Amino acid sequence: MSTPIPPNWDTGADSLDRIDSYQVVGRNETRVDALKLAQGRGSFTDDIDLPGMLHLKMLWSPHAHARIRSIDTSAAEAMPGVVMVLHHGNVSRIPYTTAGQGHPEPSPYDQFIFPRKVRFVGDRVACVAAESAVQAARALAKIRVEYEVLEPVLDPHDALRPGAPVIHDEPEAFGLPDYDKAHNIAAAMHVEHGDVDAAFAEADLVLEREYSVPYQHHATAEPHIAITWLDEDQRLVVRVATQVPFHSRRILARILDFPLHRIRVVKPRVGGGFGGKQEILLEDLPALVTLRSGRPARLCLTRAEELASSRTRHPQILSWKTGVMRDGTLVAQELRVLANTGAYGAHALTVQTCTAGKTLPLYKARAYRFDMKTVYTNLPVAGAFRGYGGPQGFVAMECHMDEVAEKLGLDPLEFRRRNLIGPGHDNALAQALGEGKEGPPQRIRSCAIQECIDRGKAAIGWDRRDRLRSTGPIRRGIGMSCLMHGSGIPGVDMGSAHVKLNEDGSFNLHVGATDIGTGSDTILSQIAAETLAVPLEKVVIYSSDTDHTPFDTGAYASSTTFVSGAAVKKACEGVARQLREAAAEMWRVEGDPCTPEDLHLERGAVRRPDGRSLSYGEICLSTFYTHDQHQIMDHGSHMTFECPPPFAAHFAEVEVDTETGAIRVLRYVAAVDCGVPIHPQSCEGQTEGGVCTSLGYALSEDFIFNDAGRLLNDTYEDYKIPTALDVPEFETILVRSYEPAGPYGAKSVSEIPTDGPGPTIANAVAHALGIRFRSLPLTPEKVRKAWLKKEEARQRETEA
Amino acid sequence: MKIHLLVNGEPREWECEVHEFLTEALRRHGLVGTKRGCEDGACGACAVLLDGREVPSCIVLAAQADGHEITTIEGLGDPRHVHPIQAAFVAATAVQCGFCTPGMVVATKELLDHNPTPSAADARRRLAGHYCRCTGQIKPIQAVLDAAERVKGAQT
Ligand code: FES
Ligand code: FES
Numbered sequence: 001m002s003t004p005i006p007p008n009w010d011t012g013a014d015s016l017d018r019i020d021s022y023q024v025v026g027r028n029e030t031r032v033d034a035l036k037l038a039q040g041r042g043s044f045t046d047d048i049d050l051p052g053m054l055h056l057k058m059l060w061s062p063h064a065h066a067r068i069r070s071i072d073t074s075a076a077e078a079m080p081g082v083v084m085v086l087h088h089g090n091v092s093r094i095p096y097t098t099a100g101q102g103h104p105e106p107s108p109y110d111q112f113i114f115p116r117k118v119r120f121v122g123d124r125v126a127c128v129a130a131e132s133a134v135q136a137a138r139a140l141a142k143i144r145v146e147y148e149v150l151e152p153v154l155d156p157h158d159a160l161r162p163g164a165p166v167i168h169d170e171p172e173a174f175g176l177p178d179y180d181k182a183h184n185i186a187a188a189m190h191v192e193h194g195d196v197d198a199a200f201a202e203a204d205l206v207l208e209r210e211y212s213v214p215y216q217h218h219a220t221a222e223p224h225i226a227i228t229w230l231d232e233d234q235r236l237v238v239r240v241a242t243q244v245p246f247h248s249r250r251i252l253a254r255i256l257d258f259p260l261h262r263i264r265v266v267k268p269r270v271g272g273g274f275g276g277k278q279e280i281l282l283e284d285l286p287a288l289v290t291l292r293s294g295r296p297a298r299l300c301l302t303r304a305e306e307l308a309s310s311r312t313r314h315p316q317i318l319s320w321k322t323g324v325m326r327d328g329t330l331v332a333q334e335l336r337v338l339a340n341t342g343a344y345g346a347h348a349l350t351v352q353t354c355t356a357g358k359t360l361p362l363y364k365a366r367a368y369r370f371d372m373k374t375v376y377t378n379l380p381v382a383g384a385f386r387g388y389g390g391p392q393g394f395v396a397m398e399c400h401m402d403e404v405a406e407k408l409g410l411d412p413l414e415f416r417r418r419n420l421i422g423p424g425h426d427n428a429l430a431q432a433l434g435e436g437k438e439g440p441p442q443r444i445r446s447c448a449i450q451e452c453i454d455r456g457k458a459a460i461g462w463d464r465r466d467r468l469r470s471t472g473p474i475r476r477g478i479g480m481s482c483l484m485h486g487s488g489i490p491g492v493d494m495g496s497a498h499v500k501l502n503e504d505g506s507f508n509l510h511v512g513a514t515d516i517g518t519g520s521d522t523i524l525s526q527i528a529a530e531t532l533a534v535p536l537e538k539v540v541i542y543s544s545d546t547d548h549t550p551f552d553t554g555a556y557a558s559s560t561t562f563v564s565g566a567a568v569k570k571a572c573e574g575v576a577r578q579l580r581e582a583a584a585e586m587w588r589v590e591g592d593p594c595t596p597e598d599l600h601l602e603r604g605a606v607r608r609p610d611g612r613s614l615s616y617g618e619i620c621l622s623t624f625y626t627h628d629q630h631q632i633m634d635h636g637s638h639m640t641f642e643c644p645p646p647f648a649a650h651f652a653e654v655e656v657d658t659e660t661g662a663i664r665v666l667r668y669v670a671a672v673d674c675g676v677p678i679h680p681q682s683c684e685g686q687t688e689g690g691v692c693t694s695l696g697y698a699l700s701e702d703f704i705f706n707d708a709g710r711l712l713n714d715t716y717e718d719y720k721i722p723t724a725l726d727v728p729e730f731e732t733i734l735v736r737s738y739e740p741a742g743p744y745g746a747k748s749v750s751e752i753p754t755d756g757p758g759p760t761i762a763n764a765v766a767h768a769l770g771i772r773f774r775s776l777p778l779t780p781e782k783v784r785k786a787w788l789k790k791e792e793a794r795q796r797e798t799e800a
Numbered sequence: 801m802k803i804h805l806l807v808n809g810e811p812r813e814w815e816c817e818v819h820e821f822l823t824e825a826l827r828r829h830g831l832v833g834t835k836r837g838c839e840d841g842a843c844g845a846c847a848v849l850l851d852g853r854e855v856p857s858c859i860v861l862a863a864q865a866d867g868h869e870i871t872t873i874e875g876l877g878d879p880r881h882v883h884p885i886q887a888a889f890v891a892a893t894a895v896q897c898g899f900c901t902p903g904m905v906v907a908t909k910e911l912l913d914h915n916p917t918p919s920a921a922d923a924r925r926r927l928a929g930h931y932c933r934c935t936g937q938i939k940p941i942q943a944v945l946d947a948a949e950r951v952k953g954a955q956t
Contacts, residue, residue: 030890031895034889034890034898035882037895037902038886038890038895038898038902039833039877039878040833040834040872041879042898044899049827220899220933221843221845221897221900221931221933221934222835269899271898271900272897272899272934300836303837303838303840303843516897519896679893681893681939682893684938685934685936685939688935691936692935692937692938716838717842721931721933722936723929723937725925725928
């Protein structure tokens, strides 16, 4: 598939002046759901209690790698209150992926509802359904499982060793052509652009460094949860905390072998997703219990189960190599990635594709090479996580850019500026790095990265950099990074919306787009209100219910504002046209004809050039009850081959205590070009939240395993996410640009902030200490050790 | 067992299991604004006031509330009477997914009851036990400071 780049692409710069005429877009409207949530009235999945509901508890694998020889559930089934026990012996065996992606998912089909061989500590073994959660938990202890313990693979390098245990030896598992389960390879890719070897040969300097990044957990406030029941028509209702209700319905229908039209997936309020709920992680089990028992069923993971058994950010080892001329011009870039997907390959290909796709094209070069392997191990499962490969890749690239600049004796900021992509430039790798297939070409239109640098630089006080304290136990440093992300998956993501008019001039807006705390219910309502020229409260939004809203791929890939927002705009434009036509018809009947094209919408009414008007309410009453009777309504679907990247420059000032190794982030500045911010405060909120999540990635979050592959830090006491005491003084700068491909000039904003803190903090620490850390997180222990080593080396030098 | 307590100002007599935690008892009686986040005392999503002091209700036994006064998020405001703290959280866009918000609002109530003019550092300390993965805590900190102003304004 190759779509030509339209010749008439403008960069959108002169469309900026349109912004000031917007009435609803670009304003900090009260979020449509904020008050009910602040009052505890927001209805999350768990906030209903159904009569006769069964409670499910899971038996997880205690072994990293073992074959289940036998499983005896008779004692458990005899326990009080127990209704059934599910395990591999009594459920169907259909291979699937839990990755909630478009059909056909580009992730390997390597999972079953229950496996016969467990592949990590925390894998599914059995599930008890009982009258109460306590009874279900008690029955778990009575399940007798005999395991044949197998040698585990606990390191991604070991997964590739000849003779390594084969983790997916079941014949049914399959994937894309590069899938090679016999060698523990869940996904692989090799891409070259230009003559890479020749470009490296010409370079004045070639630098290659290896970086590594850890596991990270989503730590959503609300755990994974699903409640299921049969409605009065014996249809299966699945109320689930999900980012992907339509994928959930499609995948459930297949693995439960139950007709899709008899499943309704409802997304109530969701307490955060960040990619963790882009998985069909648990709703299959209560659904099975409901189908078999006819009773409502609930499964909710505990926090420890969340940490060990849900999904994580793929740990990676990245090798970055650049060829550069003495004047700082990049000529060649090469990235090699070894990623660990854990026991199953959810998002194994596409996260890693994005590691390259979001990073490499940011800097122009004549030639690029990307080589990637994602391997299975007997460790917790990776998946989609906000940033989707970007946070990993930017740690390597943006640390590397500082290292190259230092070698060349250039200011790291000026060195970057010289090589950055800009308006009108082509993304050199867009086609090679599509979503499991060739992607459409991309040319950059809106791009304010240089202004992001200017404004961020001023805000952090970059010019103080040389004067910061570099003696004594407390050292200060300033670091930065440049970032780019995407807006949706071009050629794949599709959103749709339906709008209809009511007698009071209000509108019902039904969208498949899934608000998981992102604010999309508000943002999509703003887009509708702007297009229909009404205040926000005249739009009544309902989102994400497979029975009652049109389709949407879901809340992921930074797509909702850009893709689903455009669908809303199209639907509302259709309604606006119908309103004009209906008004013209009403005036015609009154003997005062006009042409619809001369009419415009303003403040809830259709207006003639001479100022006369018909309110939407009048038009609706007329079209309902009086004349030319019909419902004014329309729908819109949107898919695009364009994927305009948002850009950002992040800056941080840190203080490092060399005696304890503790890093304090004093100040963080994030300057972001997300196109027109539809709701500026929400764009700030996305930025602040994304940055703080990745501050944890940079400083404290990691999975620690014992030598049998068991996760040791599976509580919030031991898995440390940043709290209000840890987050720095913060400045978000929304740098305005106008993206012609986006609704009202908008691009995405949700994922790009997660890309920055890893490299920004590492660069600031390198500046403070003169020590380059190439592996995250930068724990006090790691910092202190490196400092001692440096001190020892210095002493040896002075002695010698 | 039977417990007697004051919930949001109303006397209640509740039948509870001895091992039942307060979160469960509250939710069982329809007060679902108190959330289950970690059920381990770490995240703050289940915060309520017990005799005016914030406690994680997930590690307080319902039996321990016998004879005490409990205030939940539902006791702080309703659609017609928006509590100034809630108004501040809404105005600051400190509510994203909103799962952590009831706990934060309850914590802010306790803070302002004892310290009507908190500093930013006070606000940070108070929110530190409330994990929020969405906001990065920046806007909630602002909301607490703004709430102090609003509460003061409402009293004068
Ligand atoms: S649910 Fe009580 S502290 Fe987390
Ligand atoms: S708003 Fe989502 S966790 Fe705080």
